[in-house]
Amino acid sequence: MRLKFWIILIEGALLLIAVAGIVAAVNIWQDSTEQSKGGCQQTLVIGKSVEGISIEACQLNGSNPEAENTLLVIGTIHGDEPDGKQVIDEVAATGAPANTNIWLIRDGNPDGANLVTRRNANGVDINRNFPIKWVASDPTARTYSGPSPASEPETLALMNAVETIKPTRIVVFHQPYAQIDCPPERPTTISDRLSQLTGYKSECIPGGKSGSPTNSYTGTFTIWVNSTFPETTAVTFELGLTTMQAKFETIAKALKVLAADPSS
Numbered sequence: 001m002r003l004k005f006w007i008i009l010i011e012g013a014l015l016l017i018a019v020a021g022i023v024a025a026v027n028i029w030q031d032s033t034e035q036s037k038g039g040c041q042q043t044l045v046i047g048k049s050v051e052g053i054s055i056e057a058c059q060l061n062g063s064n065p066e067a068e069n070t071l072l073v074i075g076t077i078h079g080d081e082p083d084g085k086q087v088i089d090e091v092a093a094t095g096a097p098a099n100t101n102i103w104l105i106r107d108g109n110p111d112g113a114n115l116v117t118r119r120n121a122n123g124v125d126i127n128r129n130f131p132i133k134w135v136a137s138d139p140t141a142r143t144y145s146g147p148s149p150a151s152e153p154e155t156l157a158l159m160n161a162v163e164t165i166k167p168t169r170i171v172v173f174h175q176p177y178a179q180i181d182c183p184p185e186r187p188t189t190i191s192d193r194l195s196q197l198t199g200y201k202s203e204c205i206p207g208g209k210s211g212s213p214t215n216s217y218t219g220t221f222t223i224w225v226n227s228t229f230p231e232t233t234a235v236t237f238e239l240g241l242t243t244m245q246a247k248f249e250t251i252a253k254a255l256k257v258l259a260a261d262p263s264s
């Protein structure tokens with residue numbers, strides 16, 4: 001009788017150990033599938049820089065091309081504003097949520113990044129070179145608009161990306177104003193949503209800083225997109241001079257929530 005009791009007790013203990021082992025194995029497996037969701041499902045070379053560096057767009061793993069919205073996120077256009085690339089790395093670390101289609105352009109101006117300068121290797125400010133409300137400017141100015149509209153390969157690469165990917169929403173990162181700009185020609189719905197999710201204020205960048213996008217900006221990416229593609233809203237997200245890691249994670253999560261939001 002006593003022997004039977006001990007056998008049952010030992011059998012019970014072995015069963016518990018086996019169950020605990022299975023639970024642990026399933027957890028490890030889930031972690032590894034979560035991690036494997038990061039990276040690119042598809043990579044497009046959208047163009048090359050003046051110095052011949054490929055500019056690429058990455059469709060995030062797990063993206064669904066049939067999703068209601070396609071979100072394109074651009075890490076940087078100005079070579080001396082690198083922090084948006086950390087947002088991209090954070091977004092790319094894990095996969096796309098169910099039923100979203102997310103594309104990432106980590107660096108729209110790789111020559112500028114190498115030279116640590118706002119402009120490209122030709123000394124042109126890409127964000128004044130788009131073929132919309134383009135105006136000639138002083139070649140020595142930090143916002144030199146180039147010899148003609150869309151003269152620069154980086155401008156053409158970003159135009160190609162929008163025309164090929166056909167995003168419904170675009171978020172492009174800049175520095176250092178720490179605010180989400182109002183999208184030119186559009187209501188502030190997306191800016192307000194991102195503000196709610198990240199804590200950055202949703203507010204038009206005043207003309208005094210470098211020209212409000214709704215009046216005195218010329219040849220910018222967001223004006224070009226919103227004036228050219230009625231189904232697309234492009235918005236500028238200005239990070240601050242410096243950003244804490246926790247904020248990068250918050251912004252990355254917010255972008256995934258935005259990608260999953262239904263049309264409004």
Ligand SMILES: [Zn+2]
Nearest residue numbers: 078081174175
């Ligand atoms: Zn900028």
